[in-house]
Structure formats: structure tokens, C-alpha cells
Amino acid sequence: MLPSTLVAADFTAFQRTIPSSDIVIFSDGSRLIDGRAGGGYIGFQAHHQFLRSSLSYGHGKEVFNTEAEAALAGAQASIAYPTAQFATNLWICLDNLEVATRLLSPSTGSSQEVFESFRTLAAAWPLRERLPHTKSGSIQIRWVPGHTKIPENEAADLTAKEGAISIPPSLYKSSYASLKRYAKTQSLSAAQTRWQTVAP
Structure with missing residues (x-):
């Protein structure tokens, strides 16, 4: 395994190889x-940084889910931005390897709806309004090594933490992974309580 610095x-x-006209999104997730x-x-x-957003999900998501939703939100903001017409490719950079692997692949399990939405958006990217000399391009996914002091990734991490401490929307959906963890915790607690009652 290569050292993190390498x-x-x-x-x-x-x-440094990404053309300056392309859009690069760094996204991240966090859980307190x-x-x-x-x-x-x-x-x-x-x-130049032209987009920045923090998203709050309350108690209904795991880090995996927040990583996927942040990547989708960043891609949605990019395709809607006027300067998308100048960009050939949209690069999504994130430090969660599992999410990075699943963003453009058929997926089951937690955040399935988010991954499907991302693939739909990826199919729409080449069809966006663009300048005549701008190629259709595609959405590209790139894994970023986390906690290696890459400034853009550190900045995305900060926006995720800001989202976690913010007040969530009044209506937010819990993810499958979050509900599964909650059910497991509740069942263990109920079993311990019941055991203390019947064991004597």
C-alpha cells in the first residue's frame, strides 16, 4: 500500500491535468x-470556487448516505449553473471509495434512489445546453485520499461539518442504513430490558 503522501x-x-474550463466538485459527508x-x-x-453548499440531514442518515447525497447535490448545482455550457466534463471528487464506486453503477441497498438520480443526471450531462465548440463530455468520478491535507477536500469536509451542526429541514427522510442501525439498537436495548425482568 502506498504512503498517503504519495x-x-x-x-x-x-x-493539474484537468482543463480549466471543466467543473470540479469536491463533496463530503459528516456525522456528529x-x-x-x-x-x-x-x-x-x-x-475559482463558484459553488459552496452545506446540507443538513438531521438524525436520519449515515455518513455513507450523506456522501452520496452531497455528490448528487453538487452535480445538480453544476449542471444548472450557466457556466456548464463552457465545461466539457464534470468531475466529482470524494474520499468515500464505496460511494465513488457506486455513483455510476447499478446499485441496491441504502441510498438506491440517490444513485439512480445520479445516473440519470450523468446521462443528461452530454445533452445540456453548451457552446458550439464545447464537446458533450461526461460526468467523471475521482476518489480523493482523505485526511491528506488536499485543500479542496478539506474545504468540502468543513462544509459537511457545517451541515451536520445546522438545523435540518422539518421534513427529512431517514435512510435504509440509518433505520437498520436504529432497529438493531432498539432491539438490543429491548432484549436487555426484558432479560433483566425475566432473568431472576
Whole structure:
């Protein structure tokens, strides 16, 4: 396994190969000790940050879910932004390898709806309104080594933490993974309570 400094250097070298007209989104997810979850993303084009958003999910999501939802939200914001007409490719960079692997692949389980929405958006990217000389391009996924002091990834991590401490919308859906963890916790608690009653 390569040392984290070499992996980070490899990613930084790759960043320099992305054309400046392309859009690059860094997204991340976070979950606090008390169970509140958040996501966030930042977007760059022509070496300037032009998008930044924090998302609050309350107690209904796991980090895996927030990572997927933040990537989708960043992609949605990018395709809707006027300067998407100048970009050939949209790059989604995130440090969760499992989410990065599943974003463009058929998926089952938790966040299935989010992954389906992402694939639909990826199919729509080449059809967006663009300048005559701009190629149709595609949405590309790139894994970023986490906790290696890559500035853009650190900034995305900060937006996710800001989302986690924010007040969530009044109506938010819990993810399958979150409900599964809750049910397991409740069943263990109920079993312990029952055991204390009947054991004597």
C-alpha cells in the first residue's frame, strides 16, 4: 500500500491535468457523535470556487448516505449553473471509495434512489445546453485520499461539518442504513430490558 503522501501527490498531479474550463466538485459527508448528519460540496471552474453548499440531514442518515447525497447535490448545482455550457466534463471528487464506486453503477441497498438520480443526471450531462465548440463530455468520478491535507477536500469536509451542526429541514427522510442501525439498537436495548425482568 502506498504512503498517503504519495497518494495525495498523485491526486494533486492529476488535478493539474484537468482543463480549466471543466467543473470540479469536491463533496463530503459528516456525522456528529450525537447522530446528526450533514453533507457539503464546493465547486471550481477556471481555478475559482463558484459553488459552496452545506446540507443538513438531521438524525436520519449515515455518513455513507450523506456522501452520496452531497455528490448528487453538487452535480445538480453544476449542471444548472450557466457556466456548464463552457465545461466539457464534470468531475466529482470524494474520499468515500464505496460511494465513488457506486455513483455510476447499478446499485441496491441504502441510498438506491440517490444513485439512480445520479445516473440519470450523468446521462443528461452530454445533452445540456453548451457552446458550439464545447464537446458533450461526461460526468467523471475521482476518489480523493482523505485526511491528506488536499485543500479542496478539506474545504468540502468543513462544509459537511457545517451541515451536520445546522438545523435540518422539518421534513427529512431517514435512510435504509440509518433505520437498520436504529432497529438493531432498539432491539438490543429491548432484549436487555426484558432479560433483566425475566432473568431472576
